[in-house]
Amino acid sequence: MTPAPIPLHPAPEVALDAVFFALSDPVRRAILERLDEGALLVSELAAPFDISLQAVSRHIQVLVRAGLVHQARSGRISRCTLDAAPLHDAAVWMNRYAKYWQAGFDTLAKHLLRLDDERAQSKKDDR
Amino acid sequence: MTPAPIPLHPAPEVALDAVFFALSDPVRRAILERLDEGALLVSELAAPFDISLQAVSRHIQVLVRAGLVHQARSGRISRCTLDAAPLHDAAVWMNRYAKYWQAGFDTLAKHLLRLDDERAQSKKDDR
DNA sequence: TTGAGAGTCAACTAATTGGTTGATTATGTA
DNA sequence: TACATAATCAACCAATTAGTTGACTCTCAA
Structure with a gap:
């Protein structure tokens, strides 16, 4: 063997x-x-x-x-x-992860992230 | 200060x-x-x-x-x-290092490397 | 043949890593 | 208030890392 x-x-x-x-x-x-x-x-x-x-x-x-x-x-x-x-x-x-640093991220994706953060924030506030 | x-x-x-x-x-x-x-x-x-x-x-x-x-x-x-x-x-x-894996490397660059290896080999042999 | 050079191996040390368990802090919730 | 939950902190342990110095192997050359 x-x-x-x-x-x-x-x-x-x-x-x-x-x-x-x-x-x-x-x-x-x-x-x-x-x-x-x-x-x-x-x-x-x-x-x-x-x-x-x-x-x-x-x-x-x-x-x-x-x-x-x-x-x-x-x-x-x-x-x-x-x-x-x-x-x-x-x-x-x-x-x-290339999508995060490719052209357009600064305007679109960061904006989406900011929206996401605000949503999470308000979710916290209304309890 | x-x-x-x-x-x-x-x-x-x-x-x-x-x-x-x-x-x-x-x-x-x-x-x-x-x-x-x-x-x-x-x-x-x-x-x-x-x-x-x-x-x-x-x-x-x-x-x-x-x-x-x-x-x-x-x-x-x-x-x-x-x-x-x-x-x-x-x-x-x-x-x-992206140049090493981009298209064409297999044919051109590897060939150059092989040449380089052969050159080094012959350099060693003729001492 | 003798010695110098290139490189690795081995042993040691101090610091870091990655995991554990137990205690602690802080916040929700019944 | 009392308790469960989310998360971190702290202490500990075994293994790994990155450095050191010293010994060793192998090859080249005087």
């Missing part, structure tokens, strides 16, 4: 957890911004930061766990590349 | 930290999804979850800290409403 296969991709929900968590740190966001301009070594990524190389290495591993960075080790060096695909899933999730 | 005024809005970087962190938990994302359909009380928000009301109350406070939820207390009850504005800032940050 073979052991249960390890799933190649985590459940989408868990993946979103990891992606958003990875984005919640300024060092990790800065790493992603630098990788957007091209592949870099761990030591090159670490140079601008005022923390140890080990700390940066672990930040990179958080990004790898989220699927946002790939590491290609070749000898001593480890070339880090961006993989923006998981960001797409996160953007899709956030798209649900 | 008056004390230094407390800034109304945190620095944008810190705000992104709080927003992405708030999104990194499935309970908090579910709360935002429910609030997208209308304002709800804390107890209404808590009902579907298998954790204590206190735990949900603290999740809501994480969302409030991120500016994603407003609470209007009126007597015993606390009406929670969605504020998607901070999500906009997060979406703007993520937009930098």
Whole structure:
């Protein structure tokens, strides 16, 4: 009997957890911004930061766990590349709320919200 | 001499930290999804979850800290409403990477990446 | 072969997180 | 008034996080 296969991709929900968590740190966001301009070594990524190389290495591993960075080790060096695909899933999730900041919201939707608030207020007052 | 005024809005970087962190938990994302359909009380928000009301109350406070939820207390009850504005800032940050998943990436950009990988590979080989 | 460099692993610490239960505050209501 | 309800506060616990330093592996080069 073979052991249960390890799933190649985590459940989408868990993946979103990891992606958003990875984005919640300024060092990790800065790493992603630098990788957007091209592949870099761990030591090159670490140079601008005022923390140890080990700390940066672990930040990179958080990004790898989220699927946002790939590491290609070749000898001593480890070339880090961006993989923006998981960001797409996160953007899709956030798209649900795009209606709130798209053109027209300031006039129409905020007005509707204000009406809603006033309705709730009057509902409270007439008890 | 008056004390230094407390800034109304945190620095944008810190705000992104709080927003992405708030999104990194499935309970908090579910709360935002429910609030997208209308304002709800804390107890209404808590009902579907298998954790204590206190735990949900603290999740809501994480969302409030991120500016994603407003609470209007009126007597015993606390009406929670969605504020998607901070999500906009997060979406703007993520937009930098939209080029990777937009149409044409599969053919053009991945090809460029492959070229880049091959260049790096040959650079390594000829030492 | 010897040593320096790139990177990770391991152990430790302090702070934060996410959950719990119990007490407390404040407001409706019988 | 007395009691139930809505919600938060406070204390506690286990797990995780983000940083440190030190040891280790592996590779390149003198």
